[in-house]
Amino acid sequence: MLFITNKYLKPGMILAKDIILYNSSNFNSLLLTKGQVLNRTFINRIHYHSIEGAYIESEVFADIEVDSYINDTLKAKSLKTVKDVYYELKMSWGKVNSASIRQISGIVDSLITEILYKDNLSYNIIDFKNYDDYTYQHCLNVATLAISTGIAMGLGEGMLHDLGMAGLLHDIGKMMIPIEILNKPGKLTDEEFDIIKEHPVNAVNLLKDLVPYSVLSGIQSHHEKLDGTGYPYGIAGSNIHFYGRVLAVCDVYDALTSDRSYRMTSFPSEVIEYIMGCADKHFDYEILKSFLQVIVAYPIGTFVKLSDKRFAVVVKNNSENIMRPIVRIINSDGTVGKDVDLLYDKKYMNITITDMAYDYDGSGLEGALKSTYEMKLKL
Numbered sequence: 001m002l003f004i005t006n007k008y009l010k011p012g013m014i015l016a017k018d019i020i021l022y023n024s025s026n027f028n029s030l031l032l033t034k035g036q037v038l039n040r041t042f043i044n045r046i047h048y049h050s051i052e053g054a055y056i057e058s059e060v061f062a063d064i065e066v067d068s069y070i071n072d073t074l075k076a077k078s079l080k081t082v083k084d085v086y087y088e089l090k091m092s093w094g095k096v097n098s099a100s101i102r103q104i105s106g107i108v109d110s111l112i113t114e115i116l117y118k119d120n121l122s123y124n125i126i127d128f129k130n131y132d133d134y135t136y137q138h139c140l141n142v143a144t145l146a147i148s149t150g151i152a153m154g155l156g157e158g159m160l161h162d163l164g165m166a167g168l169l170h171d172i173g174k175m176m177i178p179i180e181i182l183n184k185p186g187k188l189t190d191e192e193f194d195i196i197k198e199h200p201v202n203a204v205n206l207l208k209d210l211v212p213y214s215v216l217s218g219i220q221s222h223h224e225k226l227d228g229t230g231y232p233y234g235i236a237g238s239n240i241h242f243y244g245r246v247l248a249v250c251d252v253y254d255a256l257t258s259d260r261s262y263r264m265t266s267f268p269s270e271v272i273e274y275i276m277g278c279a280d281k282h283f284d285y286e287i288l289k290s291f292l293q294v295i296v297a298y299p300i301g302t303f304v305k306l307s308d309k310r311f312a313v314v315v316k317n318n319s320e321n322i323m324r325p326i327v328r329i330i331n332s333d334g335t336v337g338k339d340v341d342l343l344y345d346k347k348y349m350n351i352t353i354t355d356m357a358y359d360y361d362g363s364g365l366e367g368a369l370k371s372t373y374e375m376k377l378k379l
Contacts, residue, residue, distance in 0.1 A: 002061045002313060003126060003301040005053040006046050013038045014057040020072050021049055052126065055301060060336045061328070064315060066301050069127050070114055070144065078107045082136045082168055089175050094206060096172075101210045108164035111147055112157060121148050121294040122317060125257055125268055126302075135171060138254055143167030145250035145294070146243075152290040165211060166218035166243050167250065173202030173219075197223070197231040218243025222251055225282040245284040249275065249291050252283075267356045269297040269323065297322045298353060305355040318343045323353070 001016035019032040031049065032042055038054075046054060055066060070078075085100040115121070123145060146167040150160045174182060177199060181192050188196065200220045207216060221235065221244025228236030230248075240248075256271040266274075272292070279285045298304055298314045304327060305311055312327035321343050329337030340348050 001055045001064050001066060001301055002058050003053055003066075003299065003303070004056045006043070006051060009038060009043045009046065009054060009056075011039050011043070013054075016055040016057045017066065018072075019046065019051060019054055020076075021051070061301070061313060064301050064313070066124065066127075066299075069118075069122075069124055070111070074110055074114055075140070078111065078140050078168075079136050081107050082139050086135065086172060086175055089172060089206065094176060096206055096210060098210055101207075104165060104168050105161070108143065108147075108161055108168065111144060111164055112160050115144070115147050116151060116157075116160075121152060122300075122319075123148060123295045124299045125295070126299050134258060135174070138258065139168050139171055141254040142170060142247060142250045145254065145291070146246050148294040149246055149250065149287065149291045152293045153287070162212060162215050163218070163243055163246060165215045166222070166247055169203065169207060169211070169215070170219045170222050170247055170251065171199065171203075172206060173199035173204075176202045176206075201232050214241070214243060217241035218247055220244065222247035224248065226284060227281050230282075245287055246291075249283050249288055253291075253295070268295070268299070269353070269356065272297050272322070292322055293319055295322065296325075298325050298356070302356060304353045307350075307352045307354050312340070315339055325353075327353075 004013065015032055015034055015036045015038065018030060018034050021029045021031045031045065031051075032038075032054075036042065068075075081103050085096065085104060088100055089096050143164045144167070146163040147160050150163045155163070174196075177195055181188070181195055184192065200223060203219045204216050207219070218241055220232070221241045224230035224233070224235050224240045224244055225248070226237055226240070226245075228234050230240075253271055253275060256266050256274065257268055272295070275283060275288065276292075279288050296317045298317070300314050300316065302314050303311065304314060306327075311330045313330065314325050315328050316326040318325055318341070324342040326339055326341045326343075328339050331337055340351075342348050342351060342353070
């Protein structure tokens, strides 16, 4: 299968995976099914819901498989639970009850079980972006990333549970901030940003009698930076709680790879470069090393451009260096070349990936796909 962005989806292409829409009214809506032959109506539906793209069948990429990081049922249940708890807080004038916290705790247990026994920790960001409310999706993403990072660090289930709780609840304090400030498309005033900076403290005040101190400490410090330039208190180094240092990396990664009203999304590879550049200034380097073991710069099935001007599709990621995966070359005439290991093949040591290549014009990709979708058009 191959991931094609919505701009380049064409009638006759065949879906290789279901497209699930997670929205605030129906948390598990099957938009289109695997095996569906796309037509203009279906493609317009994908555009309407702002879905970035779809996995498409192709004979020459049939060996590429992309599994969901978390199963659809658990994802829908998790999103609904987070939404219910946050909504209850909004409707009860800033009160959270113990029953809601038990629900969150149950979701965290399920996430740990799901992730802990995976054969391969490889967080595919494409799998976590089909949802129309950023807040709830962001909380689930941060919790998932935090748990995964904790597993990579060898943490026990108790600490993983605390990390997951902190991840799901880290932005609950934003429910006390006016929506017009949270979603303001332009630059915030100093006064507005000061209000935003209150949300970690708001969260602690809301949860102080309901969750362990360690969870509160993680939530309170998830915007602190190692050099002391963060908020709300400007603490530095090891004075920042360990959970806060984990959440800081996960929070920034998910935020920067998400579309917001005030900022366009960045490619995972660009965000990884930024985070690595901030190591030991904003982020704990030891934590960052484990974080980089569970994410991928270039998801499997995506299209990339190489420094020698050739195009390729990502076939497999190397956990030893996520910036240098195994790729399958696409020739300009539409034929498919060999697989190249950018990490271990000495002949390609000087070749790098320069772009996610979301512009396919002149790449040969259409020729590589043509036989598959034209065949279906004739049926």
